[in-house]
Amino acid sequence: MNLTLHVWRQAGPDDAGAFETYRAEDISDSMSFLDMLDLVNEDLTRKGKEPIAFEHDCREGICGSCGMMINGVAHGPERLITACQLHMRSFKDGDEIWIEPFRATAFPVMRDLVVDRNSFDRVIQAGGYISVRTGSAQDANATPIPKRDADRAFDAAACIGCGACVAACPNASAMLFTAAKVAHLSYLPQGQAERLERALGMASQHDAEGFGNCTNHGACQEACPKGISVDYIARLNRDVLKGTLNKAVGTPD
Amino acid sequence: MELNARIPDHPIDRMWERHRFDMKLVNPANKRRYQVIVVGTGLAGGAAAATMGELGYQVKAFTFHDSPRRAHSIAAQGGINAAKNYQGDGDSVYRLFYDTVKGGDFRSREANVYRLAELSLNIIDQAVAQGVPFAREYGGLLANRSFGGAQVSRTFYARGQTGQQLLLGAYQALERQVQAGTVQMNVRSEMLDVIVVDGRARGIVTRDLVTGRIEAHMADAVVLGTGGYSNAFFLSTNAMGCNVTATWRAHRRGAGFANPCFTQIHPTCIPQSGEYQGKLTLMSESLRNDGRIWVPKEPGDTRAAAAIPDSERDYYLERLYPSFGNLTPRDIASRRAKEMVDSGHGVGPMRNGVYLDFRDAIQRLGKAAVAERYGNLFQMYEKITGEDPYDVPMRIYPAPHYTMGGLWVDYDLMTTVPGLFAIGEANFSDHGANRLGASALMQGLADGYFIIPLTIGNYLADAPKMDVGVDHPAARDAVREVTDTQERLLAVKGNRTVDSFHQELGRILWDHCGMARTEAGLREALQKIPELRERFWKEVLVPGSGATLNQSLEKAGRVADFLEFAEVMCWDALTRDESCGAHYRVEHTTEEGEAKRDDENFAHGAVWEFKGVGEEPVRHREPLHFEHVPLSQRSYK
Numbered sequence: 001m002n003l004t005l006h007v008w009r010q011a012g013p014d015d016a017g018a019f020e021t022y023r024a025e026d027i028s029d030s031m032s033f034l035d036m037l038d039l040v041n042e043d044l045t046r047k048g049k050e051p052i053a054f055e056h057d058c059r060e061g062i063c064g065s066c067g068m069m070i071n072g073v074a075h076g077p078e079r080l081i082t083a084c085q086l087h088m089r090s091f092k093d094g095d096e097i098w099i100e101p102f103r104a105t106a107f108p109v110m111r112d113l114v115v116d117r118n119s120f121d122r123v124i125q126a127g128g129y130i131s132v133r134t135g136s137a138q139d140a141n142a143t144p145i146p147k148r149d150a151d152r153a154f155d156a157a158a159c160i161g162c163g164a165c166v167a168a169c170p171n172a173s174a175m176l177f178t179a180a181k182v183a184h185l186s187y188l189p190q191g192q193a194e195r196l197e198r199a200l201g202m203a204s205q206h207d208a209e210g211f212g213n214c215t216n217h218g219a220c221q222e223a224c225p226k227g228i229s230v231d232y233i234a235r236l237n238r239d240v241l242k243g244t245l246n247k248a249v250g251t252p253d
Numbered sequence: 254m255e256l257n258a259r260i261p262d263h264p265i266d267r268m269w270e271r272h273r274f275d276m277k278l279v280n281p282a283n284k285r286r287y288q289v290i291v292v293g294t295g296l297a298g299g300a301a302a303a304t305m306g307e308l309g310y311q312v313k314a315f316t317f318h319d320s321p322r323r324a325h326s327i328a329a330q331g332g333i334n335a336a337k338n339y340q341g342d343g344d345s346v347y348r349l350f351y352d353t354v355k356g357g358d359f360r361s362r363e364a365n366v367y368r369l370a371e372l373s374l375n376i377i378d379q380a381v382a383q384g385v386p387f388a389r390e391y392g393g394l395l396a397n398r399s400f401g402g403a404q405v406s407r408t409f410y411a412r413g414q415t416g417q418q419l420l421l422g423a424y425q426a427l428e429r430q431v432q433a434g435t436v437q438m439n440v441r442s443e444m445l446d447v448i449v450v451d452g453r454a455r456g457i458v459t460r461d462l463v464t465g466r467i468e469a470h471m472a473d474a475v476v477l478g479t480g481g482y483s484n485a486f487f488l489s490t491n492a493m494g495c496n497v498t499a500t501w502r503a504h505r506r507g508a509g510f511a512n513p514c515f516t517q518i519h520p521t522c523i524p525q526s527g528e529y530q531g532k533l534t535l536m537s538e539s540l541r542n543d544g545r546i547w548v549p550k551e552p553g554d555t556r557a558a559a560a561i562p563d564s565e566r567d568y569y570l571e572r573l574y575p576s577f578g579n580l581t582p583r584d585i586a587s588r589r590a591k592e593m594v595d596s597g598h599g600v601g602p603m604r605n606g607v608y609l610d611f612r613d614a615i616q617r618l619g620k621a622a623v624a625e626r627y628g629n630l631f632q633m634y635e636k637i638t639g640e641d642p643y644d645v646p647m648r649i650y651p652a653p654h655y656t657m658g659g660l661w662v663d664y665d666l667m668t669t670v671p672g673l674f675a676i677g678e679a680n681f682s683d684h685g686a687n688r689l690g691a692s693a694l695m696q697g698l699a700d701g702y703f704i705i706p707l708t709i710g711n712y713l714a715d716a717p718k719m720d721v722g723v724d725h726p727a728a729r730d731a732v733r734e735v736t737d738t739q740e741r742l743l744a745v746k747g748n749r750t751v752d753s754f755h756q757e758l759g760r761i762l763w764d765h766c767g768m769a770r771t772e773a774g775l776r777e778a779l780q781k782i783p784e785l786r787e788r789f790w791k792e793v794l795v796p797g798s799g800a801t802l803n804q805s806l807e808k809a810g811r812v813a814d815f816l817e818f819a820e821v822m823c824w825d826a827l828t829r830d831e832s833c834g835a836h837y838r839v840e841h842t843t844e845e846g847e848a849k850r851d852d853e854n855f856a857h858g859a860v861w862e863f864k865g866v867g868e869e870p871v872r873h874r875e876p877l878h879f880e881h882v883p884l885s886q887r888s889y890k
């Protein structure tokens with residue numbers, strides 16, 4: 001198939017940026033979307049032009065590097081996959097495709113489709129862990145964890161930190177990302193000791209980074225390649241509220 | 254080059270414990286006076302940086318990714334081994350040790366492997382304490398499954414995303430130390446050289462991938478956790494960014510490179526679908542627990558799988574290896590698949606795969622139970638191929654996946670350059686000539702959490718404390734050399750893309766240094782590689798400048814290093830005139846078609862010394878002694 005691509009090109013953070021149009025020719029169904037971009041880039045390079053910068057690494061939907069808006073949708077038209085897992089059989093000959101970076105105040109564009117997502121790391125630094133020193137753990141089977149809780153923790157922990165939730169949200173909120181980590185650790189007995197402090201710390205860092213608040217659109221859940229549920233945001237809010245109240249009135253004995 | 258493995262003189266089952274007592278300690282107040290550089294923040298590097306930070310060292314960590322959470326460890330699917338014996342099926346530290354030495358076809362160091370098996374216990378405890386959501390049984394205890402090369406169930410897993418969950422555990426521990434101020438994290442920062450002062454590693458040179466700034470960073474010791482080099486083959490299951498640059502640069506500065514020809518070809522990957530493809534996708538080996546591998550008995554049979562009755566199918570692994578069946582080690586499963594395809598039994602549109610069939614598992618366990626175990630893998634497969642594995646069997650074929658070779662290290666994980674350490678896949682230590690499934694995560698974390706944080710103290714306590722700044726002549730020279738190389742790459746302005754050279758190199762290596770190797774083929778490769786390298790430096794086209802985010806330039810530097818490294822891979826394969834594990838020399842085959850070792854002449858690790866680009870490197874040996882696992886022909890019949 002032959003396609004017309006409109007790709008966001010931006011030389012650096014301070015550049016205004018604009019769409020440029022390219023042809024992608026002889027594209028086969030079984031190619032991945034990124035294989036297709038590779039092909040376009042090879043062609044641009046041979047013509048002495050700078051290829052389109054985009055992030056990618058594992059190309060199997062787990063590293064969270066790739067992320068771009070494809071026709072206005074984070075990771076493109078198929079649900080529950082990342083851009084690298086999208087295959088060209090989802091498109092047809094003659095299609096026009098608009099490709100843009102994830103846009104959010106907390107994700108400044110570095111070049112073309114590459115954005116800076118280190119705000120996510122700083123949210124994790126604000127409490128997204130269990131404080132356990134290496135070597136101080138008890139036997140792994142000492143505390144049985146009901147399978148249901150372990151499964152729920154896993155569902156939340158499946159987040160790959162790609163930022164699609166932020167890009168999809170009209171408020172550019174990262175509540176789904178933050179809630180997923182808070183929920184993962186809060187379902188586990190090991191995570192209880194720091195539970196409320198963690199929620200408060202991460203939520204406050206989330207706001208400090210310039211992510212917006214959640215107004216229950218649910219666009220994040222739709223865009224999430226791992227299907228992480230907005231229910232976790234309710235859980236985050238509950239823990240934040242509880243933590244705030246405890247702080248205000250003191251923890252009951 | 255002196256190769257002293259410094260194996261402590263204690264009985265193997267007390268060795269690590271006694272060594273920990275014998276090692277010198279740096280007292281807590283002094284630790285903060287030492288700076289340690291960690292390059293790579295995957296399972297090994299991330300765990301090492303976090304733990305050394307906890308201990309009080311000043312750690313400077315570097316990754317070329319935008320975040321430590323992107324490291325390729327994240328893509329490991331199947332699981333992590335540990336000799337917990339939670340299943341009560343007769344497992345023990347000794348059995349895991351035994352299986353790993355045997356699985357590695359007797360080309361690993363017993364002392365290191367024993368320690369790995371011992372530490373496997375602590376890793377699971379540590380990961381669970383961090384909140385890693387391993388699979389559990391209804392009673393709330395941890396679940397296990399079995400993996401290739403083992404007859405016990407000792408593999409812990411988190412659906413098909415075990416690497417992701419373990420990496421996130423290490424990442425979280427690391428970010429906690431960043432917050433505590435003990436680890437300074439440098440992202441989008443690629444290491445391009447090691448700085449050696451008076452024979453000791455004292456720093457690195459990096460390029461800031463955003464601004465292009467090339468600079469020196471100094472420290473009292475340098476730890477490389479920079480992964481493996483499967484991408485030398487161009488097409489592999491490794492992430493696109495994986496490269497040999499860090500370890501190759503260390504090698505050029507004097508670190509011996511051990512067994513570079515020991516490269517693992519993973520049996521269960523999705524076959525290539527076209528020439529355009531830049532990467533292959535792995536399907537976890539855990540699928541072999543319940544999937545049955547077969548090809549049509551009749552060569553050239555193009556009927557759909559369902560139309561071929563059982564009597565006309567060849568379940569060749571079950572036929573050839575009745576006791577291990579579909580769970581034979583990776584090298585054997587890969588080689589047999591290649592034989593089937595080469596002899597015309599291949600399936601799929603390009604006739605380049607074998608079937609991995611879940612029909613019987615679905616009948617036995619029900620679709621829901623199969624989905625519970627492998628759901629995300631099936632989904633991944635369907636997205637890529639457009640075929641639903643619940644209905645039609647998967648097609649698989651071997652692909653380069655993991656490299657057992659790496660920088661030579663002693664028992665303390667130190668390379669031949671004092672103060673330079675290598676951990677995880679970047680070193681050569683534990684897997685011999687073939688790695689068993691679910692052992693890479695185990696090794697990365699053992700090295701990172703439990704070994705290097707202690708052995709580095711033993712080095713630092715003894716090393717002369719020198720104040721060496723970034724203005725030291727060695728640092729300035731290294732920065733200048735890196736800058737020169739980059740400028741040369743940009744100045745070629747030829748007419749061929751970096752990828753086209755990488756692809757060509759990959760084809761040479763796959764054809765001559767891949768799953769089956771011959772003397773003639775390797776000699777041919779040794780002729781072609783320098784020619785290709787020469788053309789690269791005349792014809793490569795790297796657009797853009799060095800002063801911006803320039804992904805073509807990043808790739809060009811990595812491919813330039815692969816073009817040097819590929820030669821030593823072939824030298825190693827040529828001079829190891831035997832077959833062992835994943836290294837299969839066609840000339841050395843048993844009557845049953847298995848790899849035929851030559852223990853009299855090759856029971857050693859081959860360690861290469863760099864003599865200059867294009868110069869024949871020098872081969873050294875570390876003799877291997879097998880006192881606990883008697884040398885024997887591997888049999889999985």
